[in-house]
Amino acid sequence: MTVAADERVAHVGLARRLLIRPELGAVVGMVVVFAFFAAQSPVFRSPDGIANWLDPAATLGIMAVAVALLMIGGEFDLSAGVLTGTSGLILVTLATRFGFNVWLAMLVGLVVALAVGLANGLVVTRTKLPSFIVTLGTFLMLQGVNLGVTKAITGTVQVSGLRRASGFEGANTILAGTIQVGGTSFRVAILWWVLVTAVATWVLMRSKAGNWIFAVGGNEQAARAVGVPAARTKIALFMTTAFAAWLVGSILALRYTSVQANIGIGQEFIYIIAAVIGGCLLTGGYGSAIGAAIGAVIFGMADKGIVFLGWDADWFTFFLGGMLLLATLANRLVRRYAEEVRH
């Protein structure tokens, strides 16, 4: 009886193990979207085209991966988008108005961003309020601060002139430069994105912390009962998201050398959408970092692909909404199948 059962599992197990991967839906989606645009636009599938759509995928991807970890841990961060703006504004303001070296200005931005993440985490874990509400509060407060302080200092709604600051060249090369691969220049942000995805995947799948992240998102009470430091895990996740926001904010500020005070607003939902397309459940406890990165690729391909095809850019949100619905349905089917296969 045992032997027969084991043999049965060998078949079902392999199929199920492939299907149960949270990123399956995203991989299929990526292939379909690529095929769709590549078939109609030779530019889209050329190296230059690829470099072009990988760029928005990279900056979004860094955020989507961090947000995915947080969502697997059972929480949301609506302040992540504006926090990229806050980090960039601190960088440019300190470097251009207060004579800070760019690296020092970035360090200050990092400290502030981590403090915001810590505050989000502390309030959520102490009060047990839904993070959706807590970080909505942070979001609105940061939005106000970004605009208010920028206006007070510059009299306008943007700060610019980062190029003239000391230390700009070095920081720009590392965070916002390009690298040549076979005659095509790729944004260096793509490397940061790959690095962030790799580290996040390792943490999730191969570290104690990863086990805790799945556990606090899956059933916080049960996790705590076996000794998982649930509050610390969640606070670390909020700070990880804040770190990613600082990284992306700095990359964008260095690239454009100026920052609009209203930048990042609305992006928080794009991060969540990319994470969900990548297989994260809104209820927590399930998802993948690679999936979120692939979600960002789909986003980047659609964003640029629509332009390559000469369509009106307004179609982009329609496309995005469709992808989100399809992905959510696919995730549900996959998970239901995975859970239904019983022995």
Place this chain on the structure above:
Amino acid sequence: MILETRGIGKTFGSVLALRDVSMGVAAGQVVCVLGDNGAGKSTLIKILAGVHQHDAGALLVDGAEVRFSSPRDALDRGIATVYQDLAMIPLMSVWRNFFLGSEPTKGLAFDVAKARRVAREELRAMGIDIRDVDQPVGTLSGGERQSVAIARAVHFGARVLILDEPTSALGVKQAGVVLRYIARARDRGLGVVFITHNPHHAYPVGDRFLLLNRGTSMGEYAKADITPQALTALMAGGAELEELAHELKRQ
């Protein structure tokens, strides 16, 4: 005796949940705690597990009086509790659940290969027939889930295993599976405190039977001193059952 209570009591505000209950469990012994709804079974085991603190009587571990400050405190002394629902994360795999909170490490990394292997071996050693440790715990049956939780407690060096109604939500066959693992844990030298309100589950596996009614002990019996019929009758309050039978009889 590993774990012992002497005249232990607990009140919640004005509710006298438990009064003057004495019991003990030794290594390799199964003590069944029986009683009707609200008899105080859960209150008793929550004191043993460190969830509640007693406010009368004494709690002893290895003969020395103790007071647990938290479930972790009890766990560190080798007293592990398996709750019906609070045990596992449904979407996580069996091996991830098995080591949750006590992950083996290799350098900085969670030693995933070892976790898989040990989980599989431990489950097999307990005779638990889970063929794929990668499957999510949510896909296991209720009995299998209880069994994994028991194997987990055994692996992490529990000396006393407390089970709060592990069989109450299970069918006959599944309950039998769990009872078998209780016996297996006992054979490995653990003391087991098994809470149930089903004498048919208690009698085959139990060595001693503590009967609770409205927060007080109605006595602790060794298996030799009581028949299954007497146990059932005591539990249900034999007279009341006869009365009920009479009441339900067709007119």
